[in-house]
Amino acid sequence: MSEVSLAPGRRLSExxxxxGMSQRKAAELSGLTHSAISTIEQDKVSPAVSTLQKLLRxxxxxxxxxxxxxxxxxxxxxxxNAADLxxxxxRGVSMRMVHxxxxxxxxxxxxxxxxxxxxxxxxxxxxxEEVGTLLEGEIILTINGQSYPLRAGQSYxxxxxxPHSFSNNSTxxxxxxxxxxxxxx
Numbered sequence: 001m002s003e004v005s006l007a008p009g010r011r012l013s014e015x016x017x018x019x020g021m022s023q024r025k026a027a028e029l030s031g032l033t034h035s036a037i038s039t040i041e042q043d044k045v046s047p048a049v050s051t052l053q054k055l056l057r058x059x060x061x062x063x064x065x066x067x068x069x070x071x072x073x074x075x076x077x078x079x080x081n082a083a084d085l086x087x088x089x090x091r092g093v094s095m096r097m098v099h100x101x102x103x104x105x106x107x108x109x110x111x112x113x114x115x116x117x118x119x120x121x122x123x124x125x126x127x128x129e130e131v132g133t134l135l136e137g138e139i140i141l142t143i144n145g146q147s148y149p150l151r152a153g154q155s156y157x158x159x160x161x162x163p164h165s166f167s168n169n170s171t172x173x174x175x176x177x178x179x180x181x182x183x184x185x
Contacts, residue, residue: 010043032054037055048091049088077100094112113175128160137173139166140168
């Protein structure tokens, strides 16, 4: 495993310091508390995807740039093995991103797994569109305060500029395959 996947907080701290930014300034620009940033950087907690997106926006990075390991070859991969998917989820929500090493790809594809009782947490908001299909289980998609219960076999298409979240209130695992464009991950 890479250092990035083992210690995301330490990586965030290094990026912030390389930018010459204090924790307080990062907190001010991201809308997070200084305490939250300190706790994340010490790897005491794993940040929710929405929290990580707020920090990375301040640092000028996408999720894929943050999690991608340095490639030895300039050629993008054609075949990506399951072990090479980039995990960007946390707290019972696994979001494994298909990434071939191309820094500027137009679409992001995620394989998502929601454990029973898990949620994406805070409302997520980013530019673009998202489409997904539930492969297994049930999920509640909440967008603009409206909840949509979805079951295996159903799909969704949303404007991700609207605040949204996903929650698995069932007792079964939920699996989703989703695509996002433009790539904000």
